[in-house]
Amino acid sequence: MLNIQLTVNGELHTILIDPAETLLHVLREKLGLTGTKEGCGEGDCGACTILVNGKSVNSCIYPAIQADGCEILTVEGVEKNPKLARIQQAFVDHGAVQCGFCSPGMIMATCALLDENPTPTDEEIRRGLSGNLCRCTGYQAMVDAVKSLI
Ligand code: FES
Numbered sequence: 001m002l003n004i005q006l007t008v009n010g011e012l013h014t015i016l017i018d019p020a021e022t023l024l025h026v027l028r029e030k031l032g033l034t035g036t037k038e039g040c041g042e043g044d045c046g047a048c049t050i051l052v053n054g055k056s057v058n059s060c061i062y063p064a065i066q067a068d069g070c071e072i073l074t075v076e077g078v079e080k081n082p083k084l085a086r087i088q089q090a091f092v093d094h095g096a097v098q099c100g101f102c103s104p105g106m107i108m109a110t111c112a113l114l115d116e117n118p119t120p121t122d123e124e125i126r127r128g129l130s131g132n133l134c135r136c137t138g139y140q141a142m143v144d145a146v147k148s149l150i
């Protein structure tokens, strides 16, 4: 076991972890941040997407130890982060949320996409969200939501 430090949504935490623990497990089970979902647990579905130092990662396969000293943004950051709040509202307004299981990951992936490319084309939006699977909506509502933010 060893201690790591993470700044999560602006708050510094010192956390005792097992070296084999994933960042998703630390967020959900040790910090109680259950907004980040576990779907496949294998890096394929994007439900667990968060930002580590501004880059989107699949937290289910990201070793927590590798995040030591990093800034983490999760969907719970929506409370303090106006940009995330705008993205969330756009998803609601465009009917891009049904069961909602994929939504936290989609919102975080959108955040990373727009940080990297504030004026993406439809094709770039689809590519930017291609690592995030949704079994409910089809993807057009999400593309429309992201376009409304450009
Ligand atoms: S739960 Fe992480 S990619 Fe599916």
Ligand code: FES
Residues within 6 Å of the ligand: 096, 097, 098, 099, 100, 101, 102, 103, 133, 134, 135, 136, 137
């Ligand atoms: S809204 Fe249900 S999985 Fe996307």
